[in-house]
Structure formats: C-alpha cells, structure tokens
Amino acid sequence: GLQLDPQNPDSLAQARMDFYSQLGTETDKYLLGKMYFDTKEYDRCAYHLKDCKGSIPNFLRLYAQYMAGEKRREEEGQGVLASTDGVTTNNQLVSIIQECTKLLARFPQDPYLLYLYGVVMSKQNNYKEAIEVLVRSLVIQPYNWSCWMEILTCMSHIDGLDSIVKRLPKQLVTTKMFIVVCHQVFCQPLDLVQNFIEELETIFPQFHYLTIQKALLNYHNLGYAEAEQIFDHVINLDPHRLDDMDAYSNILYVME
Amino acid sequence: GLQLDPQNPDSLAQARMDFYSQLGTETDKYLLGKMYFDTKEYDRCAYHLKDCKGSIPNFLRLYAQYMAGEKRREEEGQGVLASTDGVTTNNQLVSIIQECTKLLARFPQDPYLLYLYGVVMSKQNNYKEAIEVLVRSLVIQPYNWSCWMEILTCMSHIDGLDSIVKRLPKQLVTTKMFIVVCHQVFCQPLDLVQNFIEELETIFPQFHYLTIQKALLNYHNLGYAEAEQIFDHVINLDPHRLDDMDAYSNILYVME
Structure with a gap:
C-alpha cells in the first residue's frame, strides 16, 4: 500500500519506490x-x-473482476427487457467475497483488500459489516478517499458519524474533510462545521472541492446569495468544472 | 522525457525519479x-x-487540447447532419502548431513535443513533414511506440521504410519491431522478415503482439493453416484478447 505523509514531499517518491519493491518480480506482470x-x-x-502471489496484483485482479461484473450489470440493466426495479446485481460479488476472504487471511493488514471487501459488502446492502471493514481499511490507509465515500453511501443518517470518527485519528485532514462532507450531505447546520472548514481552508487554500462543500452547506441552509457567490468564484477559477453544477443551476433558479 | 534502458531494470526507477525531479515545483499541478x-x-x-513553464506539463496541455478537438470532431461527425466525406477536422490543429512551434524553440530536444507536432502534421495530411519530425522524435526517444505507429499511418508504401530506418540505430528492438510490422501491414513476403521475427522472439518469448504479426504475415502470404495455428495458441494464452480478431475470423471463414 501507498503510505504518504502529506507534510513531507519526499515521502511520495519513497512511497513509489516501496510500491515497486513490494511488487518485486511481479512488476512487469x-x-x-x-x-x-x-x-x-x-x-x-x-x-x-490469475497466477500472481502478491497482495497488490491480487487486489487489482479482484477489483478488475468487480468492475467486469459492474460493466455487465450496467449493460444488462439497459434495453427493453431489463428490470427497472434495481434487481440486476453484479454476479461477481460472491466469488469476490470468497477470494477476498482467503487473501485477507494471508494479508490481514492490506488496506486495499479491506476496502474492496467493504465495497462488495456495501453492494450487497450489508451496510453494518461494510462500515466495520471500511473503517479497518482507513485505520491503515486513511488517505483513500474512495473508502471514505463508500462509508458515506452506507450511512442513512448523520447519527452514525460519531462511532466512525472516534475510531480514527481526529487530527487527520481526511477525517476532518469527511466530517464536513457528511454534514453537507445530510443537510446539517453550517455552524457545526464552520471551524473545520476554516482550518481546512488554511491547509488547502485553493481546494475547490472544499470550497464547494461550503457553498452546498449554505445552499442547504437557505443561504442562496452566499452559495451563488462561492460557486461564481470557483467557476471563474475552474471554468470547465462539471461537478455539482445541478446544485448551482438550482440556486440560480431559486434566486431568479 | 522518460529514458529507458531495457537491459537494466533499475533504469525504470531512475527514469521515474528523473521525471518527477524535472517537474519540480509543477509536480502537484x-x-x-x-x-x-x-x-x-x-x-x-x-x-x-495554462500557466505552467516546463516542457512536460506543456506537452500534456497541448495533447489535452488535441484530444479535446478530436472528441468534438467525433461528436460533430455523428448525427444525421454530419458530413460523411471525412471533411470534419480537429479545429485545434492550427493553434497547437503555433504553440508547439514556440515551445520547440525553448525545448528543441523534447521528443514528446516533436511527436505531437508530427501527429498534428499527419492529421493535416502533411505526411512528408510529419515523418521528418516523428523520426527526429524517435532519434531522441525510440521507445515511444505511438510515434512509430504514427509514422506508419503517414506511409503509403513499403518503399518509404529504408529512408526512415537508416536514420535510427539498427540494433534497437523497436526499429526491428517496426520493420516487421511494416512488412505485415504492406503484405510483404514473410521470408524478408523471418530473421527479425526469430531474433525478437528470443528477446520477448511471450509477446503476443509479435506472435500475431507472424500470424498476419502468414495470412497475407496465404499460409492459412499456419496463421490459424498461431492465433489458436495466442487465444489460448490470452482468451480475452480482441485485437485482430477480424483477421482471425476471416482466416476461419476462408479455411471452412
């Protein structure tokens, strides 16, 4: 796994070296x-x-198997004979769970295998076990943002946030970022995360994703003028950005 | 640019380090x-x-501009009102040529800027100048296979091969590979490249792309049974391979 220290730029080069030395003779494959x-x-x-031994190629193999299943599921979900009630499932899930379990017995601390296991649990609507294993992945590799986002899809309410966050280092930027995004997604009051946002803005002064969270929190709290102003600012700096344009469009409509 | 020595596995790690040290303060961007x-x-x-100074980010910027133009060209080429005579052109080409020329004045030895310049020349049907600049790129970076393949699209006949190859080191594996592919594409006699194929097979014993060239050369020379046998062998090892399946299908049809 890629272990990064954001405070130390050299750690990226080191992580890259570690990654390839871990692959060893399976690098080319x-x-x-x-x-x-x-x-x-x-x-x-x-x-x-299929014949690789290391955890990195095996993670990629199972992740590819998962993506192949997702691709077929999407294709089968199209056309006139497709079911429209969301019943079409990824037919690879059971096989991935079995193989992932075996691999985790050999590599119990591999954060990416844990992540994939969590994703598959989540796809099977087994949200409680999914969150459990995704948090275990984050304890080892807290900079895998996809893992945080998978946890979010498993949550039905902001109430679950405390029990997740208390298992992770509070000082991590990703923990703080997750708290902000969680409050935004569940339409919580803006002032609950005001301090987190200000702190994160100091660390990442030009991070549009964070700025847009602030706009969306304003929007959910009926601060349309403020939200529009933030969106205008970001779009000026990143004019080809498409993310959250639906919210921006709604804001402009409401303000008309 | 990434400079590799295939004989030395450590050169890959070194090339990666050089790449990032060349990016310097523009790495994050x-x-x-x-x-x-x-x-x-x-x-x-x-x-x-848009504000980057180095040759690597500027290459990526212009290549993105090229791809954006290709994407729009493809979109405009669809639908009932689209012209079907191939007149739809990439509207970014003129601007890319201007910017590439300026950048090449600052980075005259950058093989990727030379490659992009050649691609744009080729898209403008200026094949002579395209080959000229693509060969200059290969002299500096002979392992950019896309550059070799762009030269191939500029060639109308096998006769052009000699003047290209004589400007490049004969001992290079990519030069030898190009000679084989060129003979295959222009349906030349198999025995002209038999020695090259055997030599390359010794260096890359499991390289399916090379093996398939042999099959296609057999196919063009009416050696259907041999061609089918090679295809069967490769498909057995790489059952999800799709490349050149049209040729395989033709072979099976002819042999029926």
Whole structure:
C-alpha cells in the first residue's frame, strides 16, 4: 500500500519506490495488467493476473473482476427487457467475497483488500459489516478517499458519524474533510462545521472541492446569495468544472 | 522525457525519479492535470495547466487540447447532419502548431513535443513533414511506440521504410519491431522478415503482439493453416484478447 505523509514531499517518491519493491518480480506482470485495467479490459486484466502471489496484483485482479461484473450489470440493466426495479446485481460479488476472504487471511493488514471487501459488502446492502471493514481499511490507509465515500453511501443518517470518527485519528485532514462532507450531505447546520472548514481552508487554500462543500452547506441552509457567490468564484477559477453544477443551476433558479 | 534502458531494470526507477525531479515545483499541478486527462476532462486539463513553464506539463496541455478537438470532431461527425466525406477536422490543429512551434524553440530536444507536432502534421495530411519530425522524435526517444505507429499511418508504401530506418540505430528492438510490422501491414513476403521475427522472439518469448504479426504475415502470404495455428495458441494464452480478431475470423471463414 501507498503510505504518504502529506507534510513531507519526499515521502511520495519513497512511497513509489516501496510500491515497486513490494511488487518485486511481479512488476512487469502487474504493469501490463494495470494497462488492461486502464483501458477497461477488465476480464483480460483479471485473467492476466490469475497466477500472481502478491497482495497488490491480487487486489487489482479482484477489483478488475468487480468492475467486469459492474460493466455487465450496467449493460444488462439497459434495453427493453431489463428490470427497472434495481434487481440486476453484479454476479461477481460472491466469488469476490470468497477470494477476498482467503487473501485477507494471508494479508490481514492490506488496506486495499479491506476496502474492496467493504465495497462488495456495501453492494450487497450489508451496510453494518461494510462500515466495520471500511473503517479497518482507513485505520491503515486513511488517505483513500474512495473508502471514505463508500462509508458515506452506507450511512442513512448523520447519527452514525460519531462511532466512525472516534475510531480514527481526529487530527487527520481526511477525517476532518469527511466530517464536513457528511454534514453537507445530510443537510446539517453550517455552524457545526464552520471551524473545520476554516482550518481546512488554511491547509488547502485553493481546494475547490472544499470550497464547494461550503457553498452546498449554505445552499442547504437557505443561504442562496452566499452559495451563488462561492460557486461564481470557483467557476471563474475552474471554468470547465462539471461537478455539482445541478446544485448551482438550482440556486440560480431559486434566486431568479 | 522518460529514458529507458531495457537491459537494466533499475533504469525504470531512475527514469521515474528523473521525471518527477524535472517537474519540480509543477509536480502537484501536473498530477492534477494528468487526473483530468485520464478521466477525459481534456478542456479542464488544458485550462488547469495554462500557466505552467516546463516542457512536460506543456506537452500534456497541448495533447489535452488535441484530444479535446478530436472528441468534438467525433461528436460533430455523428448525427444525421454530419458530413460523411471525412471533411470534419480537429479545429485545434492550427493553434497547437503555433504553440508547439514556440515551445520547440525553448525545448528543441523534447521528443514528446516533436511527436505531437508530427501527429498534428499527419492529421493535416502533411505526411512528408510529419515523418521528418516523428523520426527526429524517435532519434531522441525510440521507445515511444505511438510515434512509430504514427509514422506508419503517414506511409503509403513499403518503399518509404529504408529512408526512415537508416536514420535510427539498427540494433534497437523497436526499429526491428517496426520493420516487421511494416512488412505485415504492406503484405510483404514473410521470408524478408523471418530473421527479425526469430531474433525478437528470443528477446520477448511471450509477446503476443509479435506472435500475431507472424500470424498476419502468414495470412497475407496465404499460409492459412499456419496463421490459424498461431492465433489458436495466442487465444489460448490470452482468451480475452480482441485485437485482430477480424483477421482471425476471416482466416476461419476462408479455411471452412
């Protein structure tokens, strides 16, 4: 796994070196598999990596298997004969759970295998176990933002936040960022996270994703003028940004 | 640019370090731009990198601009009102040529800027100048296979091969590979490249792309049984491979 210290720029180069030294003799095989993955040839990627021993290529193999299943699920969900009640499921999930369990017995501290296991649990609507294993992944690798976002999809209410956060270092920027996003998604009062936002803005002064969280919190709290002003500012700096444009459009409509 | 010595595995780690040290203070900006590029947000990528000074981010910026133009060209080429005579052109080409020329004055030895310049020349059907500049790129960075393949699209006949190859080191594996592919594409006799194929097979014993060239050369020379046998072998090892399946299908049809 990639272990980063954001305070130390050299740690990125070091992490990259560690990553490849961990791959060892499977580096070439992994790199070709990664190419197949990047060009969305998921079945080919999984097959290519089938005999690998290390945790990194095995994670990629199972993740490719998962993506292959998602791709087929989406294709089957289209067309006139498709069910429209969301019943179409990823037919790879059971096999991935079995293989992931075996691999986790050999690599119990691999944060990416834990993450994938959590994703699959979440897709099976087993939210409680999903959150449990995703938090275990974050304790080891707290900078995997996809893992935080998967936890969010497992939460039905802001009430679950405390029990998740108390298991993770409070000083982590990602913990603070997650608290802000959680309050935004569940339409909580802005002043509950005002301090977190100000602190994060000091660390990341030009981070549009964070700025937009502030705009959305204002929007949910009926601060339309403030929200519009923030959106205008971000769009001026990042004019091709598409994320959250639906909210911006709503704000402009409401203010008309 | 990434300078590799395939004989030395450590050169890959070294090349990676050199790459990031060349990016210097623009590393973060480049990495975010690369993320936009990888998610096909080409306009956003180009805009994000607009104030960069180094040759690497500027190459990515212009390449993103090129891809944005290609994407729009493809979109405009669809639908009932689209011209079907291939007249739709990438409207970014003129601007890319101007900017590439300026950048090449500052970075005359950058193989990727030379490559992009060649691609744009090729898209403007200026094949002679395209080949000229693409060969200059390969002299500096002979492992950019896309550059070799762009030269191939500029060639109308096998006769052009000699004047290209004589400007490049004969001992390079990519030069030898190009000679094989060129003979295959222009349906030349198999025995002209038999020695090259055997030599390359010794260096890359499991390289399916090379093996398939042999199959296609057999196919063009009416050796259907041999071609089918090679295809069967490769498909057995790489069952999800899609490349050249049209040729395989033709072979099976002819042999029926």
